[in-house]
Amino acid sequence: MRALMMLFAVGCYFAFFATFLYLVGWVGGFDFMPTHVDKGPAMAPATAALVDIALIALFGIQHSAMARQSFKDGWTKVVSPVLERSVYLLATIAVLFILFRFWSPIEGTVWSVQNETGRMILWGMFWLGWAILFISTWLLNHFELFGLQQAWLHLRGKEAAPPRMRTPLFYKSVRHPLYTGFFIAFWATPDMTYSHLLAAVGFTAYILVGIAYEEKDLLRVFGNEYAEYRKQVGKIIPGIGKQG
Numbered sequence: 001m002r003a004l005m006m007l008f009a010v011g012c013y014f015a016f017f018a019t020f021l022y023l024v025g026w027v028g029g030f031d032f033m034p035t036h037v038d039k040g041p042a043m044a045p046a047t048a049a050l051v052d053i054a055l056i057a058l059f060g061i062q063h064s065a066m067a068r069q070s071f072k073d074g075w076t077k078v079v080s081p082v083l084e085r086s087v088y089l090l091a092t093i094a095v096l097f098i099l100f101r102f103w104s105p106i107e108g109t110v111w112s113v114q115n116e117t118g119r120m121i122l123w124g125m126f127w128l129g130w131a132i133l134f135i136s137t138w139l140l141n142h143f144e145l146f147g148l149q150q151a152w153l154h155l156r157g158k159e160a161a162p163p164r165m166r167t168p169l170f171y172k173s174v175r176h177p178l179y180t181g182f183f184i185a186f187w188a189t190p191d192m193t194y195s196h197l198l199a200a201v202g203f204t205a206y207i208l209v210g211i212a213y214e215e216k217d218l219l220r221v222f223g224n225e226y227a228e229y230r231k232q233v234g235k236i237i238p239g240i241g242k243q244g
């Protein structure tokens with residue numbers, strides 16, 4: 001049973017990794033992608049905007065609700081706590097697949113940088129954003145964040161250590177570097193179309209709301225240590241958004 005749980009966790013991890021790579025290509029709008037932020041089922045602009053907003057809301061509700069401690073407390077009576085994170089990844093994969101499949105492009109360009117150097121800088125920032133995001137998962141605890149550590153400890157018959165607050169590297173400059181990376185990746189594009197803008201605005205709004213809930217949980221888990229951290233370190237941009 002424990003080995004099967006480990007196998008399930010590994011499967012979820014790799015499925016999520018593949019979905020994450022698709023997300024990078026989807027945001028990047030690369031031609032070889034079957035669908036992307038500017039490629040999908042054609043609809044009238046107003047209908048497309050409504051569908052796209054509903055898809056972002058679906059992602060936001062799933063991602064935020066399932067990450068809350070109050071939800072986890074009830075959910076882990078149904079699903080083993082060992083697999084809670086893996087099932088969370090599976091649900092995220094499902095809503096992202098729906099988004100990738102039904103996202104409808106909206107014609108029109110907000111900006112298009114023609115200068116070659118400008119384009120290169122923006123593409124560089126796009127990749128830098130994803131790199132910051134990916135590195136941040138390792139700075140926190142990559143294997144715990146993606147459910148492998150929980151299944152591995154269970155397989156070895158060991159108890160997980162209590163959660164520990166971490167502030168290495170990027171976390172010394174901002175409280176949410178993973179989201180900083182996400183913002184950079186969504187906004188840094190040489191060709192900002194209406195669909196891309198809608199995705200960037202939608203995910204930015206969702207993350208800003210999500211941070212408030214995440215910090216409520218962090219304050220409850222880490223108490224004064226996190227409260228002090230909030231006073232000293234900016235939220236998304238260094239020096240900006242200190243609280244308290």
Ligand SMILES: C[S@@+](CC[C@H](N)C(=O)[O-])C[C@H]1O[C@@H](n2cnc3c(N)ncnc32)[C@H](O)[C@@H]1O
Binds near residue numbers: 217
């Ligand atoms: C998807 S990660 C995002 C982390 C952070 N918001 C960021 O943008 O880098 C969410 C998980 O990280 C945990 N987390 C966030 N900040 C943390 C910190 N400083 N130390 C330990 N865990 C943290 C949260 O409790 C949550 O389980």
